[in-house]
Amino acid sequence: MQLNRHQLGQLVGANKREHFYELHYATGEIAHLYILADGIFRYFLDPNNNFDEAHTDLVQLENFDNSYFEKSRPRATSDSLIIQTGxxxxxxxxxxxxxxxxxxxLHRSRMSQLSPLEIAPTQTCEILQQNKNEFYFGGGLQNGSFSHKGKQIEIKHDQITGAGGVISQVPFFWSNAGFAEFRNTTANGSYDFGSINPQASKIAHNDGIFDNFYLLGDSPSQLLAKYYLLTGQPLMPPKYSLGLGYLGNFVSTMWQPSEAKQRNANLFEDGGYYVRTQDETAASGKASLNGEEEYQFSARAMIDRFHKRDFPLAWFVPNYQVPVEAATFATFSEYAKTQGVESGLWTNSSPAFAKGFSFLATNDSSSETLKRSSNVLKELLDHKRQFILTNNGIAGSQKSAALFFGDNGGNWENIGTQVAGFIGAGLSGEPLVGSSVDGTLGGGNAQIAIRDFEWKALTPLLFSIDDQGNYSKHPFAYNHKMTQINRSYLALRKHLTPYLYTLLYQAQLGNPIVRALFLEFPHEQINYTSQVKHEFMLGSxxxxxxxxxxxEDGAGNSRKDNLYLPSHRMMWIDLFTGEKYMGGRVYNQLSYPTWHLPIFVKGGAIFDLGDRNFVFYPHGQSEITFYDDNGNIDYLHHHTETKVSSTLEGSQLTIVIEPTKGDFTGMTTEKATNLVILCDEYPDGISLKINDQPVKMQEYGTVDTFAHAREGFFYNTNYNLLPEFAQYQPKGQTALQIKLAPREITDSKIELTIRNFNYGAQTLVHSITDSLLRSPKQPSVDQDQITAHSLTITWPKxxxxxxxxxxxxxxDGISGDSYTFHELTPNTRYLMRLRNVSGNKASEWSEPFGxxxxxxARDYAIHGVKVKSNYEANPEHPLAYLTDLKxxxxxxxxxxFDETNPLTLTFTFDKLEKLSRMTFVPHNIDHQNDPTEVSVELSLDGQNFEPYGNHYAWKADSKNKVIGLRDVQARAVRLTIHQSSGPLVAGKEVVFYRDKSYFDKTE
Structure with a gap:
């Protein structure tokens, strides 16, 4: 219970002041209401009546004037004050x-408070009405979650990079009901979106001032755009930021000789194998920036190594997490520049010297530090575009910096966790986000590392963070096969760079880069839920x-289930194979070899692969505007826009490329135009107009003759969109290729019409119910195989x-006579029907079952367990982390750790608990510092303890350690650690589980 906590009293008066409404309450509080713009309101309640409008530096109040306030109209009724604005x-x-x-x-409420504000000296809380189909997003990068309905999230930066961690502290959330709230505070908060009461959302911050901005919009992009109006538009980084990046420690890293058979050994240019070490006596080589110690261990050598292996770097931070001398860094930077690499300086605050670097990386995202750093870059770069990387974010940091972080590598869970986190970051106003390939610590699993590189090649930032753990993180750390796959995906990223760059422009208008499915398909409820948290749209x-x-399947390929492709009216095309899929269903039992990442092109998609090489996947009506500039200058006033549209009506395809608008320094205005139009069969009746004048097109019959043609078309039955993947997928796709001679692009409107065009018509044929196909009899759920996350069904084949x-x-994609559905939600009713399928024919549905x-298991875990220890904790790994259930x-x-002084951990519950077991979760980077001998004591009153069993011997491995406590009652448990496998003691979690009868009593 918090003292002096009370609800806001009755509204007893209101006045219209010069630029705000003044509201008076019976409990003595006064609030100011500001109407800043259409759909942007500020409610400011300061119990101390100081009303410092600029009490934080999170909001750009200079963007607003008094005009909307002046046009507002108040009126009073018998029970309320109503202010009309727009x-x-x-x-x-x-x-x-x-x-x-x-x-x-809309004739409905956008938002409603369920009860008056709750006010205390150090906390204020707002409780909102939550509707059944209302979903909530935001709160910063909440790792592992993007959709928060039914959950509680924390608004803080907790330095946890894995599942449940909060990478950025953004006190901003929004609802699909069409409203958002931004709390103008730097204090920690907690947002509960119905975990306790599904009809209420509780928004609390540890701040006695309630300074809240309400934003209204008809779409997520409108809400995000208004958030940017308050806090600043996202950083528009220089074009090189989309290239391959690398961060390493070439100041203090040491190397010792090793053997090839050691898993973390690195082969260097002298033919020897080396591993990183912290033991100066064992080290035979030391890192340096320029080879001051030994060249092969230097940052320069690493740049050369990347280029030699055909992984051209775009940017490089050589002093990650460590200080460096100015002169040494400047010398390195000069060399990097000659290799086409931009060098960045790691700094913990603002740069100590202002030369030699092109960008900054930091762990300080405070407004003050970012502003100082921005000013330094502004002066150093002579007003060229800036780039700052920060490993934690706050509201407004998106206008100055991109968000980057590293996680523990070698862990499958982290891939899905980061996918959801990236989606959530975009929905929180942080579109520029990236995480290091294969993490920072841990690693060593080639399959995980390569799958991580593949999907991150399709995110805003692609980079590695090296020298923090035992395993190297660069893209050629494993064998030739793995290196070649990574090289192919880097090439794919290069092909898509114009598309990614266009997405950077779109982000300025409130469109995330890594997008939740509902942003493109808003009418499907599944897209708002965590059921699709492991997939995303890159742009539209x-x-x-x-x-x-x-x-894996029987052939050793990755097995993919639960892949949802939205919209039953949409056709999806596998980027690599050209295979077509109908949308509006979940696909299962798909197989993907190591080289093949599941990437699907939306029907109607248009791409520019660079230099006006356009690719079309015709379907319905679609259009896109491609943006370009020279990558460094002021993009707002010096860029080009090229609008391209595609319309497929029946069997007639029309493509229009509008004249390019705008200009920038270094722009070439006379260019050739190439079109690749995916199709299923030979089209005829091709007609071309340029500026409404017909242009004759010559057809070429071979690849060679077309390659030498200046203008014309070629029907290619073996077209390879991505040559770098031809070695994995030798069979090409069918496409119509068109070449147009160089013309003035700012003054040329291109119109192409193709008759008898067909692409995907058969794919979009829906299943036909066939009465001759027998309906399934008695499909059922195997009751013995029901778990929290899976169900197995069986049926007569x-x-x-x-x-x-x-x-x-x-x-779809289910075969045999039984199937197990994975990744289900615990304690959830699943209602099912089953039908037989043969080709495009389907039987009637079975009777419902489920x-x-x-x-x-975590439902039975006891929350809020308090823990004390006789050993002090590492400040970066506090004792509270042991019972936070993350x-x-x-x-x-x-x-x-000293064996003569055993370590004690005393866990206390809020009340007497009936237990079933205790689980110790060891850390998973290595197996040092694991407890290896422990004992347990129990207490009924939290004061007096009795031994429970004998000493337990634990192996130092990754397996959870379980101590059975069935039918045991306790108010406190003491765990004593007598021996450790290392010089310290560490652990991820200690979880106490209640007896399973707990829910029988509470429900």
Whole structure:
């Protein structure tokens, strides 16, 4: 209980002042209401009545004037104050003192407070009404989550980079009901979106001032654009930021000789194998920037190594996490420049010297530091575009910096965790985000490393962070096969760079780069849920579904289930094979060899692969505007826009390329234009107009003759869109290729019409119900195989394929007579129907059947366990992490462990608990510092302890250590560690589970 906590009293008066409304409450509080713009309102309640409008530097108040406030019209009724502004009514109820925002145009409320504000000296809390189909997003990069309905999230930076960690502290959230809130505070907060009461959202911050901005918009992009109006548009980085990056420590890293058989050994140019070491007596080589120690261990040598292996670097930070001398760095920077590499300086605050670097990397995202760093870059770069990397974010940091971080490598879970986190970052106003390939610590699993590189090649930033752990993280760390695959994906990224650059421009307008599926397909509820948290749209044209686990088929290929392709009216095309899929269903039992990342092109997509090489996947109507500039200058006033559209009506395809608008320094205005149009068969009736004048097109019959042609077309039955992948997928696709001679692009409108055109017509044929195909009899759920996350169904086999409908979603690609559905939600009812399928024919549906998944084990975990220890904890790995129920956090002692002074951990519960077991989760980077001998004591009162069992011997490995406590009652448990496998003691989590009868009593 918090003292002096009370609800806001009755509204007793209101006045219209010079630029705000003044609201008076019976409990003595005064609030100021500002109407800043159309759909942007500020409610400011300061219990101390200081009303410092600029009490934080998070908001750009200079962007607003008084005009919308002056046009607002207040009126009073018998029970409320109503302020009309534009299409909105701000309704302030007198008693209870709640606020509702009503949209006159939509004839519904956008948001409503469920009860008056709760106010305390160090915390304020708002409780909102939550509707059944209302979903919530935002809160910064919440690793592992992008959709927060039914969950509680923390608004803080907790330095945890794995699942459940909060990378950026952004007090901003929004709802698909069309409103957003931005709390103008730097204090920590907690947002509960219905985990306790599904009809209420509780928004609390540890700040006695309630300074809240309400934003209204008809789309997510409108809400994000208004958030940017408050806090600043996202950074538009220089073009080189999209290239391959690398961060390493070439100041203090040491190397010692090793053997090839050691898994983390690196082969160097002298023919020897070396591993990193922290033992100066064992080291035979030391890193340096320019080869001052030994060239092969230098940052210069690493640049040469990347280029020699055909991985051209774009940017490089040689002093990651360590200080460096100015003169040494300047010398390195000069060399890097000659190799086409921009050098960045790692700094913990603002740069100590202002020369030699092109960009900055930092762990300080405070407004003050970012502003100082920005000013340094502004002076150093002579007003060229800036680039700052920060490994934690706050509201507004998006205008100065991109968000980057590293995680623990060699872990399948982290891929899915980061996919959801990236999506959530974009929905929180942080579109520029990246995570190091294969993490920083850990690693050593080639399959995970390569799958990580593949999907991150399709994110805003692609980079490695090296020298932090035992394993190298560069893209050629493994064998030739793996290196070649990485090289191919880097080439794919280069092909897509014009598309990525266009997405950077779109981000300025509130469109994330890594997008949740609902941004492109807003009418499907599944897209708002965590069911699709492991896939994303890259812009509007590519769907990426990373491989997130190590499951394999019989051929050793990655097994992919639960892949959802949206919209039953949409055709999706595998980027590499050209295979077409119908949308609106979940695909299962798909197989992908190591080289093949599941990437799907949306029907209608248009790409520019660079220099006006356009690629079309015709379907319906689509258009895109491609942006370009010289990569460094002021993009706002010096860029070009080229609008391209495609319309397929029946069998007639029309393509229009508008004249390019705008200009920039170094622009070439006379260019050739190439078009690749994917198709299924030979089209005829090709007609071309340029500026409304017909142009005759000559057809060429071979690849060679077309290659030498200046203008004309060629029907290619073996076209390879991505030559770098030809070695894996030798069979090409069918495409119409068109060449247009160089013309003035700013003054040329190109119109292309093709008759008898066909692409994907057969794919979009829906299943036909065939009465001759027998309906399945008695499909059922195997009751013995129900878990929290899976259900197994069985059915009498009639056809090779069946389809299953689960809670209204169609699941395809299911064969045999039984199937296990994975990745389900615990304690959830799943209603199913099944039908037999043969080709495009389907039987009638079976009778409905289903089951409820079991509760997750974590449902029985005791929350809020307090822990004390006789050993001080490492400040970066505090003791509280041991009971926070986040598997990504880790506790570690500060002082060395002494067996003569056993370490005690005393865990206390809020009340007497009936237990079932205790689980110790060891850290997973290495197996040093694991407890190897422990004992347990129990207490009924939290004061007096009795031994439980004998000493337990634990192996130093990655397996969870479980101590059975069935039918044990305790108020506290003491775990004593007598021996450790290393000089310290560490662990990820200690979890206490209640007896399973707990829910029988509470429900």
């Amino acid at each position: 299409d909105y009514q701000l309704i302030f109820q007198q008693k209870p003192a709640t606020m509702t925002i009503f949209d006159n145009h 044209n590519l769907l990426v579904a990373p491989i997130t686990n190590g499951r 009639v056809t090779d394929q069946v389809q299953v409908e689960i809670n209204g979603i169609l699941y 089951a409820i998944t079991k509760r997750a 598997s990504a956090s880790e506790w570690q002692t500060k002082d060395k």
